[in-house]
Amino acid sequence: MLDDSAEFERIAPKLYLTPNYLAAKVDHMVETIFLKYNIYKDEMEFSKNGQILFLKKQNGRKITFENLNQKYEVFKFEDKLAYFMVHNDGKNQLLSRQIVKFQKEKLAKTSYQVDKPADFKRQKDVFYLKFDNVIKEIFSSKKKFYDVFGNKAKSVKTNNLIIKNIEGLEKIIQHLNTI
Structure with missing residues (x-):
């Protein structure tokens, strides 16, 4: 999609929830792990020995970013595992999915327009309700x-x-x- 050019370096931070790795608790592990949520790929990243690795997605896995006071949980949704932000505890839950889309470069068609470089754009969060163990999108x-x-x-x-x-x-x- 994009290479390691200076242009990609400029827009790469937009892929993530935060630009830095943050302290997080994973499931019931005592150890704190430093993670970064890649919204575009829907993956939790961590760095080990200079290499970027992804936390394995498992249904029911819970990640809590301590400094942000945000919880994420992995649920099976539309036949694949996905990270959802959890807004409340309980039998029925309010969930949201954060979305980042890639916008291709647009070249100017006339001299009155300007080129628009490729970019990652944060979209509006999509809310879901986990009700009777089924995840359903909430409509306005x-x-x-x-x-x-x-x-x-x-x-x-x-x-x-x-x-x-x-x-x-x-x-x-x-x-x-x-x-």
């Missing part, structure tokens, strides 16, 4: 949103919470966990 349309809950939709609707922000979604999931 109220009708599609409440359809996810099936027979518990009526109980969730009575809260009158805003579904377009993370605080409202977290409150809905907390309420759902008490039912």
Whole structure:
């Protein structure tokens, strides 16, 4: 895709959640590991003997970045393992996927335009609900949103919470966990 050129060096940090390796706890290991989340590849990287390696994805693996106060967990989704950011604990969980897309270089078509170099662009996070052990995407349309809950939709609707922000979604999931 891209080589080790100066241009790639300029945009490479955009692949990651943070530019540096951060202290993280993996599962129930006592030892702290320094990891960096490569959002573009959906991989947790670590460096060993000057070589970049990837943490093995296992269903249910939990990673907690201590300084960021963020938790990630590996779930099977669409027939592959993927990292999800976990926003709450409990039977039902609010999850999100962070996405980075590669944008190809665009050459100017006229002299009035300028060339746009290749770049990695962070996309809007996609939210999911882990409900009855099934992961479903959360839509911003109220009708599609409440359809996810099936027979518990009526109980969730009575809260009158805003579904377009993370605080409202977290409150809905907390309420759902008490039912």
